[in-house]
Amino acid sequence: MNAQASTPSVLQRLHHGAVDWLQTWWRLAQFAVLMLSVALTPATYGRENRPVLARHLVADTVPNLAWFGVMSALVGLVLIRIVLVTSLSYGLSRFALEMVVRVLVLELIPLTAAAFVALRTTLPAGLEFSQGRRNGTIATMPELQREFFPRVAAGVFAVWMLAAVSCVLALILAYLTLYGFTPWALAGYTRVVGQVFNPAVTLILVLKVVFFSFAVGLVPMASSFYFGGNYRVKVTHGLSDMVRLFAMILLIEVASLMGNYY
Template identity: 65%
Template sequence: MSRSASIVLGLRRLNRTTIAWLASWWRLAHFSILIFSLGLSPSSYNRKHRPLLAYRLVTNTAPNLVWFSVACALVSLVLIRIVVVSAQSYGLSRYALEMVVRVLVLELIPLTAALFVALRITLPDGIAFAQMRASGVLDTMQREGKDLLRSEYFPRVMSGIFAVWMLAIVSCVTSLILAYLTIYGFTPWALQGYTRVVGQIFNPAVALILMLKVIFFSFAVALIPLASSYYQEDAQSRRSRMWAAHGLSEMLRLFTVILLIEVASLMGNYY
């Protein structure tokens, strides 16, 4: 093969890859718009659709909330103890609480909650839908007149968003309580100083950034794994994206978006 022919083949391959990459992000944007439209529609919460939505919210959140909170509390205790002992050894005890709150509550817990929901709930749902799409089950359901977006995708997306919110909120509150008990013990007399330090950390800007980070984490975790399986693909495109049907493409895209959100929040908090 001549050099010019290999360059042409390389350019064609690059062109196909670029088009497929842009198409995947366009489908994600279109799927997000459809889901948010349903979320703002009162008909999505009427008597007909409310039981299924409530079922998904409870089954995807309640079983994971208890043991994730317990595991997060145990890890938080270990990290809090490490930070406190390290601060005391360097004579920086007065900064121990601030370090604990900034490391655990602002950074680690929201990120861990988002990754947990992705690996536990939304990525397996996305893989299951991709396999159903590849086998023709979803196409058959659509031909029978079933509204897949409203009956299958919307409840799962909303349950993923709600699960991230609940796990992050409960774990952050639990870590704040454990930080107080670990540093000050079972006494109410240090509560005034504790609330003053925590209040200085959670100024309006930091609180807003934390809230936005959790919201964007939940959107990314709930939407990205399910978006690609909603659209039909021809046989050639399906074969070329067989690795995506097993969740690798969605996982890579999800982790990239989460990393960008985390970097943006760090820049907002410390620059």
């Protein structure tokens, strides 16, 4: 009897879990479409809204860019040195630069840039902003333009800037580590890098960074939009946003790996 009674309860919990999961992703898709419509509205960039948007862009990008630039440079130097020494020991020094570009620039930097912005800026900011909203209130268009969209745009822009600057910095450090301060290896260096960055790989890299930035900017603010201050357990809600965000990042990364190497 206990086994028979527990079976419906298990099925009921699975049903509720599946419904909640579908509702969560449906709400996220709705919020993404709403933010796209706000972004395409000319009034969003009017005289009253421009200072707010600019303040969020600078505040969420400049501190992250400084910290992440230093961190990526240090880690990049270590990884470049490891790849160089390993390739020399196996007699594969001609492949060292290509391995550095593929591992560091194509894979690690975009992934860590998205994770860095999410953990340092968008997830804490989304949780903090949600506490100031009353539960059940419907956001008006001015609130969407002055409160929600600047935060989403700042998260998206921060990922773009961190990934772009860090990728360029990694390429410069790779050249200096492999060839030193000489301009005579520049032709061979650009040829190898150009062979790696063929049109397909470049398109996949750009799309990966764009989708990473959308996930980082949209997921925390979607919870604030739909739930407001109804955070009965704040830590639980923050963890659910974190799990959802990093699940999306993982799926995007797997899709990019399949596109690059299959």
